[in-house]
Amino acid sequence: MSFDIALTINGLHRVVAIDDPRITLLDLLRERLDLTGTKKGCDRGQCGACTVLVDDRRVNSCLALAVSLDGAVVTTIEGVAHGDTLHPVQAAFIENDGLQCGFCTPGQIMSAIGLIREGLAGDDPERIREGMSGNLCRCGAYAGITEAILEAQARMQLEHKGEAA
Amino acid sequence: MRPFAYDRPTTIADAVASGAQPETAFLGGGTNLLDLMKGNISRPARLVDVTRLPGLSTIEWLQDGGVRIGALVRNSDLAHDPRFANRFPSVAEALLSGASAQLRNAATAAGNVLQRTRCQYFYDAASVCNKRDPGTGCGAIGGLTRLHAVLGWSEHCIATHPSDFCVPLVALDAVVEIEGRAGRRDVPLEALHRLPGNTPERETVLEPGDVITAIRLPAEAAAYAGNARYLKVRERTSYAFAVVSAGAALRLDQGTIVSARLALGGVALKPWRARAAEDLLAGALPGATVFRDAAALALAEARPCGDNGFKIELARRIIVRALTLAAAGTPDRVPALPASPFALAPTQEVSAHV
Ligand SMILES: Cc1cc2nc3c(=O)[nH]c(=O)nc-3n(C[C@H](O)[C@H](O)[C@H](O)COP(=O)(O)OP(=O)(O)OC[C@H]3O[C@@H](n4cnc5c(N)ncnc54)[C@H](O)[C@@H]3O)c2cc1C
Ligand code: SF4
């Protein structure tokens, strides 16, 4: 049995034929849609490397069945920059050494974007660390990651104020 | 993973009928079920996706002051609902101490309550397990038992139920609403999960086709809002299951405990309500001695299995600490490290934890 599901991925509307309901959102992105920025670490919900936004909320794409997400809006790391202009979180990760090998980074950045959007951590580093605990980094870039999020959040708030004025 | 057929009903009646077919599992957020299917521990031939069922995604306030949590309300939405967190702060704190932000965004209320044990032998298809393959034996007995039970276990299974959410819920008399082939019924959460006995493979009182539609908290539960905490000891500060946890709630009148609610997590195959301890606390003045007596009573029947005897003393200490924190008053906001013994009191909120 095949299911056609509709997804909006990084702003693009797509109808995807799911020929096997076992396929996860992660495998759909990586294996069928050539969006390999989203990484597979554990494939079991334990590392956060596969984090994407579904309907603006961060989730582990390895534990989401694609067929169950019919109609969803998905944002991956490929969809956050504007052309050559990096997303403020991407830029802040580079400026603050928020990475070493980079494998966890797409998941960290998507999770950070989700965290900032939730708007609950404020500028408390402890709340940011707790809110990011679903993203493991084997290289231990945690200190830079926290700094990057604080900086990106401050910059996004300023830009937001600028737009409103 | 075994191939499966996929069904996405849009009425509860269809979900019940579809779910009652053999070898069928309901799919909520999928964060526990898919994990188990990837390991070939759960092998359903059909999945019935309940996430599109109408009317199950809302937090409904009842006339009498109680609340009805729709089965599909996501863990994060419930924990961050201001009115809910205000009335049932220990439930919000427990939710926020569980899993990660990503998982809480996906996990549903019903899925959390029905999540399976994290016994590592259950998860390892190469180990024997009476729960996974009835009659084969228990791989955990004689093995690593840090996360295993000290209360209510049998020689057939020593696993624990891992949910944080369930602990304060059971303390506050939550009721589970179920729709099944015989119609609608209510089951107190305390009676939903079964102790292992001779049949560890039978985990709950649910029958084939039974859909959880909601979880209710009675109005009286909100009377504990001013003095309610959840405390959870785990192997790392965040993103880890409880070794031992406690949900404690007090109703105080002019300094005296009018009534108390206490439940433990990580110690048994169900969220463990400590009623004898509650009775002891009623009428007492809060203080270290009575809290210690209550803790002793709560663990009176505890027995270690293997080398996890430390959990009995740990549970006593967690109870004393949770009661002490509850007596001191619910903080205005969930601490930066929810339910953590390393969280500082709100007055000390400086970042000492690096
Ligand atoms: C890495 C990791 C860490 C975690 N840490 C914690 C933790 O610290 N504390 C904690 O409490 N939990 C933790 N969890 C578990 C998590 O809370 C559960 O996976 C989640 O709550 C399950 O919800 P779900 O909606 O995804 O359920 P699903 O996986 O969809 O379903 C779980 C079970 O419930 C059944 N079901 C679902 N909905 C219904 C319904 N409406 N009616 C009848 N049956 C239904 C399913 O058939 C299945 O058997 C962790 C999980 C992971 C992967
Ligand atoms: S403790 Fe229970 S779940 Fe774990 S191996 Fe033994 S029978 Fe299986």
Ligand code: FES
């Ligand atoms: S790959 Fe999804 S959490 Fe590790």
Ligand code: FES
């Ligand atoms: S940068 Fe290497 S895992 Fe995080």
